[in-house]
Every structure is written in structure tokens, then in C-alpha cells.
Amino acid sequence: MNRAPGTGSPAVAEAARFASEVRGRAAAWDREGGLPAGVLKEAAAAGLLGAGIPERFGGQGVTPAELGEICAHLGGVCSALRGLVTVQGMVAAALHRWGTGEQRARWLPALAGGELTAGFAATEEAAGSALSAVRTRIEDAGDGEHVTVTGHKKWITFGQVAQVLLVLGQDKGKPAAVVVEADREGVSREPVGGQLGMRAAQIAHIGLDAVRVPRTNLVAPSGLGLSHVAGTALDHGRFTVAWGCVGMAEACVEDATAHAAARTQGGEALAGHQSVRALLAKAAVETAGARELARRAAEFRSGGAPGSVTETIVAKYAAAAAAASASSTAVQVLGSAGCEPDSRAGRHFRDAKVMEIIEGAQQVAELHIAEQLMRRHAGRGPAPASPAAEVRA
Amino acid sequence: MNDITREITEFLSAALRSEVGPDDDYFALGLADSLFALELVTFVESRFSLTVEVEDLDLESFRTANRITRFVQRKTGSPEFTENR
Structure with missing residues (x-):
């Protein structure tokens, strides 16, 4: 395409x-x-x-x-x-x-x-999709000018090298965000290696042991650290992940098609088989659809339209699914060449699976998208009494 | 109810799928999730052509439709605030 x-x-x-x-x-x-x-x-x-x-x-x-x-x-x-x-x-x-x-x-x-590399330190052992459960504490240091940050962050992309971390924590039970420079005393990094995908993303778990930072590093008033600060970061992240997935899916369609056209078995090109063509066609259409949804999200975002958060979730959902599907097709069509070490299709396959999980798992996106449908078509009233009522509506 | 309040209660009621009155604290009622906060900011900004700055960010000003109305009037009533993006 x-x-x-x-x-x-x-x-x-x-x-x-x-x-x-x-x-x-x-x-x-x-x-x-x-x-x-x-x-x-x-x-x-x-x-x-x-x-x-x-x-x-x-x-x-x-x-x-x-x-x-x-x-x-x-x-x-x-x-x-x-x-x-x-x-x-x-x-x-x-x-x-x-x-x-x-x-x-x-x-x-x-x-x-690029003089500073950033990390977004939100997720923890017990706070993945449910970020409101973060336990990292942001506490008054007692001198009126500093706070201390204490907690353990997991799966921080580029956490091995990031020089500034935007950390999500709790300030007296309210979600709060603070910038922590990684060279401050009390910051430790535990590199993660050999995970399923994103292996070059220098992921780390990050320890924050009473790290003292100036109050001027607090971003937005306490209470708004998740809904506004982390919310804005994640909304931006979903948008760029969506487009990254579009690129990944397009690359997989190209690789799979080129291989299917060039590779012959028993005197016939792979692309001569209907079943192989069907795989390619399906992947190409899913990929093109994802591109259009990503383009639509970009339009909403450039106009500052209220639906931009949802359109971005829709695009990320479709694009991650397209990347997972197209990369699976590419590995299938490439056969052993897709399975060998350093295979591009194989790498995209592993990375695409991760894209279905980060920045909001597919199932979390579905909840939000369905909620938008309910707004439009289910009418309103007092809050629904039971799940059954929601399903009927 | 003035036009601004009417539009805001309409948006809130549609978005939260529940009739929201001008003085209802929809956060306290548990109607809003974390994604909704950003949607509300984007709605207020695009509908009333203003920019919500960090200095404006205060859960109290967004807690009810009447409070949002006062916020919008304050922002749009002062020319120096209208085009500062």
C-alpha cells in the first residue's frame, strides 16, 4: 500500500x-x-x-x-x-x-x-493497567523546599539510560507527578534483558530510595498526577505507538509479499498458492485500515477536538492488532527464514505482541471504546443498576 | 441556567451517561474515570476557545458545571488569557 x-x-x-x-x-x-x-x-x-x-x-x-x-x-x-x-x-x-x-x-x-533522555516511570509490580494503584510515595522532606520519592518502578523503557524520570506516585493518597533526575542519590537501576520484545529498548526496573528532589520538580497540583500529567503522556504514547505499529505492519506486508513472489517450492512461487495470497491480502487490508484510523486520530489531534483521546485509543488498538497479525503472517510466509536468528519478521512478531500490551492492553482499549458506544447509543439515566442492565441497553 | 452552564451540563450528562445538574459533584459521585478528565479539558478548550494552563488546574474549578462556567467566564472575560497557546 x-x-x-x-x-x-x-x-x-x-x-x-x-x-x-x-x-x-x-x-x-x-x-x-x-x-x-x-x-x-x-x-x-x-x-x-x-x-x-x-x-x-x-x-x-x-x-x-x-x-x-x-x-x-x-x-x-x-x-x-x-x-x-x-x-x-x-x-x-x-x-x-x-x-x-x-x-x-x-x-x-x-x-x-537530546542532551537529556527521558523515562516515564509509572508502572509498578501491582500497578500496570490500573495505575491508580501506584504505591510510590511522594512525601514532604520537612524543610519546606524538598520532597522525597520512595518506590519501585518496573518495566521502564530506556530506564537503563534515562537521565530524567517522570515519576507517578501518591502524595498523601492523591496521585502526583514529579520529575526525578536519575543522578540523584537513592536512584538505582536494574537492567532487564532477554524479554519477549523491545529488547533494544534498554528497559530497567528502577528503585527510588527516599530520593530528595526540589518541590519545583512537582508537575501539576497533587490529585492531577494521573488524570492529567500521566494521562497526557499516555495519550501521546498511544498515538506514536499506533503509528509505529502501522510502520511495522507495512514492513511485514512488504517482506512477506516479496518473499512469496521470489520463493519457489516444487516449481511454483509461494505467491502462486491461493492460501498464501489470502494471508497477504488479509494482512494488507488490516494494515491499510490501521493507517487510516491513525490518520484520523492525527486529524482529531491537530484540531484539538474533544474526541482525540478516544480516536487515539481506537487507532492504537487497530494498529497493534494489525502489526501482530501482519507480523504473524510474515513469519508464516517466510517459514524457516522467519524463525532464524536476526529475522526481521521474527523481531517484528515479538515486538508486535508487546504493542498489544503496552500503553493500554487491547482489552482495556475495548472497555473504553465500548463505553463510548454506550454514551452514543445507550441513553442515560441514573447510573446503571447492574451489569445486566448495561448489556441490555 | 445560562448557555455556558447548559452546554457543560449537556456534555457532562452525555459523557457520564447520567443526568448531571449544575451543582452536582460528578467526581465525588464516582461518575468520572481518569480518561474523562482529559476529555473534559479538551472539550472546554475547544468549545470556549481557551487554553487551560497548569495555573488553572485545580480540581475545585472543575468539580461541578457551575464552577466550570465561572472558570470559563473568568478565562474568556480577560483578553490576555484568550490567545496564549
């Missing part, structure tokens, strides 16, 4: 060039479990880390549609690289949206230029 128009912006062209240049290195990053430090610098120099940050803070100020295309190019090559752009963008989006003028001026230019 052809890429949509509007891909001619310089920022998107630069991302395409970068993606094609590093394409051959992504398998080694996956095998070795990380992006070399030089790649982070190259990505920063290419402007990828600050793509979505406004120009007045040193970013490129691209539109949502352009940011989407950038993530599709990167996702088609390496989900960990796309994840780097996602995480940096999530933290920047939250700080831009809910930071004070002073906080924006302090962190956004450094995030845009």
Missing part, C-alpha cells in the same frame, strides 16, 4: 533517511539488547527526539500527521528506536501541557536537543 500524501515535510524525509540508514543494524541492536550511545546522538542530531516539541523550545514542532509518519518510518525498522522517540515525546508532552513556564524552559530544550 502506498504511503499517504503529506510525507514530503523535511522532518519526515529526514526520519525516512535515518530509518533506511539504520535498517541493517536493528537486528544487532535487538540481539545485543540496546541502542549504541552513538545512535541516540545520531537520532538527536536528526531532530527525532524533539520532533513534536514546539520550535520555541528547540524542537521541530511537527504536526501530529508528520509525527505519525516519522514514527511509522522508525517503527518499520526498529520498535526500540521508535520507543525512544515515544518516551521522549511522552515526557515532553506532559511537561509542555502541564509544566509551569519555568519547568518548560528548564527541561523542554534539553529534551528536544
Whole structure:
């Protein structure tokens, strides 16, 4: 399927060039479990880390549609690289949206230029989909100027290298968000390796042992750390993950089709078999559908339309499913070549499964999407008395 | 009820699938989930052409339709606040 128009912006062209240049290195990053430090610098120099940050803070100020295309190019090559752009963008989006003028001026230019790498430290052992259950404590340090942050964060993307962490915790029982610089005393990192996917994303569990940070690092008033600060970060994350999945699915359709056309068995090309063509057609249509939903989410976002949160969830849901399906097809069509070490299709297959879990598992997205349906079609009244009433309505 | 309050109660009632009156505290009633907070901010911003800044963020100002109305009037009544995105 052809890429949509509007891909001619310089920022998107630069991302395409970068993606094609590093394409051959992504398998080694996956095998070795990380992006070399030089790649982070190259990505920063290419402007990828600050793509979505406004120009007045040193970013490129691209539109949502352009940011989407950038993530599709990167996702088609390496989900960990796309994840780097996602995480940096999530933290920047939250700080831009809910930071004070002073906080924006302090962190956004450094995030845009890549002098600082960000981590989003929300999830914990007992708080995955249900982030309101986080137990990390943000407490008054007693001097009026500092707070201490204590807790244990799990599965933090680029947590091995992040220099600033946006941490979600509880302040006297209210959800609160705080920026913790990773070089402060009491921050420890436990690298995670060998997990199913996103192996180059330098994931870490992060310990916070009474880490003392200035009160000026608190982002937004207590009580709004989850709904507003983390909410904005996750909304941004879902958008870039959706587009990364679109790119991954497109790459899988291309690889599977090229292989099916070139590979012969018993004197016939694989593509000569109806069953193989059916696999390719199904994957291509799911992928094209996901692209259109991602494009629609970009339109909602650029207009600031109230439905943008939901449209983004719909796009992420469809795109993660398309990536999982197309990558499964690609491995199937490639056969042993899809299973061998360093197989691109195999890597996408593992990464795509992770995409069905992070930034809101598919089942959580379904709950929200169905709730939107209820708003439109189920009428209203007093809160429903029982689940059965909801089903009937 | 003025037009702003009417629009806000209409949005809240539709979004929360429950009749919400101008002084109902829908957060306390347990009607709102965490995604709803951002939807509400986006609705208020796009419908009344204003920007909610961190300085405005205070659960109290968004707790009821009447309070949101006062917030909107305060924001749109002061020209220096209307186009500061």
C-alpha cells in the first residue's frame, strides 16, 4: 500500500533517511539488547527526539500527521528506536501541557536537543493497567523546599539510560507527578534483558530510595498526577505507538509479499498458492485500515477536538492488532527464514505482541471504546443498576 | 441556567451517561474515570476557545458545571488569557 500524501515535510524525509540508514543494524541492536550511545546522538542530531516539541523550545514542532509518519518510518525498522522517540515525546508532552513556564524552559530544550533522555516511570509490580494503584510515595522532606520519592518502578523503557524520570506516585493518597533526575542519590537501576520484545529498548526496573528532589520538580497540583500529567503522556504514547505499529505492519506486508513472489517450492512461487495470497491480502487490508484510523486520530489531534483521546485509543488498538497479525503472517510466509536468528519478521512478531500490551492492553482499549458506544447509543439515566442492565441497553 | 452552564451540563450528562445538574459533584459521585478528565479539558478548550494552563488546574474549578462556567467566564472575560497557546 502506498504511503499517504503529506510525507514530503523535511522532518519526515529526514526520519525516512535515518530509518533506511539504520535498517541493517536493528537486528544487532535487538540481539545485543540496546541502542549504541552513538545512535541516540545520531537520532538527536536528526531532530527525532524533539520532533513534536514546539520550535520555541528547540524542537521541530511537527504536526501530529508528520509525527505519525516519522514514527511509522522508525517503527518499520526498529520498535526500540521508535520507543525512544515515544518516551521522549511522552515526557515532553506532559511537561509542555502541564509544566509551569519555568519547568518548560528548564527541561523542554534539553529534551528536544537530546542532551537529556527521558523515562516515564509509572508502572509498578501491582500497578500496570490500573495505575491508580501506584504505591510510590511522594512525601514532604520537612524543610519546606524538598520532597522525597520512595518506590519501585518496573518495566521502564530506556530506564537503563534515562537521565530524567517522570515519576507517578501518591502524595498523601492523591496521585502526583514529579520529575526525578536519575543522578540523584537513592536512584538505582536494574537492567532487564532477554524479554519477549523491545529488547533494544534498554528497559530497567528502577528503585527510588527516599530520593530528595526540589518541590519545583512537582508537575501539576497533587490529585492531577494521573488524570492529567500521566494521562497526557499516555495519550501521546498511544498515538506514536499506533503509528509505529502501522510502520511495522507495512514492513511485514512488504517482506512477506516479496518473499512469496521470489520463493519457489516444487516449481511454483509461494505467491502462486491461493492460501498464501489470502494471508497477504488479509494482512494488507488490516494494515491499510490501521493507517487510516491513525490518520484520523492525527486529524482529531491537530484540531484539538474533544474526541482525540478516544480516536487515539481506537487507532492504537487497530494498529497493534494489525502489526501482530501482519507480523504473524510474515513469519508464516517466510517459514524457516522467519524463525532464524536476526529475522526481521521474527523481531517484528515479538515486538508486535508487546504493542498489544503496552500503553493500554487491547482489552482495556475495548472497555473504553465500548463505553463510548454506550454514551452514543445507550441513553442515560441514573447510573446503571447492574451489569445486566448495561448489556441490555 | 445560562448557555455556558447548559452546554457543560449537556456534555457532562452525555459523557457520564447520567443526568448531571449544575451543582452536582460528578467526581465525588464516582461518575468520572481518569480518561474523562482529559476529555473534559479538551472539550472546554475547544468549545470556549481557551487554553487551560497548569495555573488553572485545580480540581475545585472543575468539580461541578457551575464552577466550570465561572472558570470559563473568568478565562474568556480577560483578553490576555484568550490567545496564549
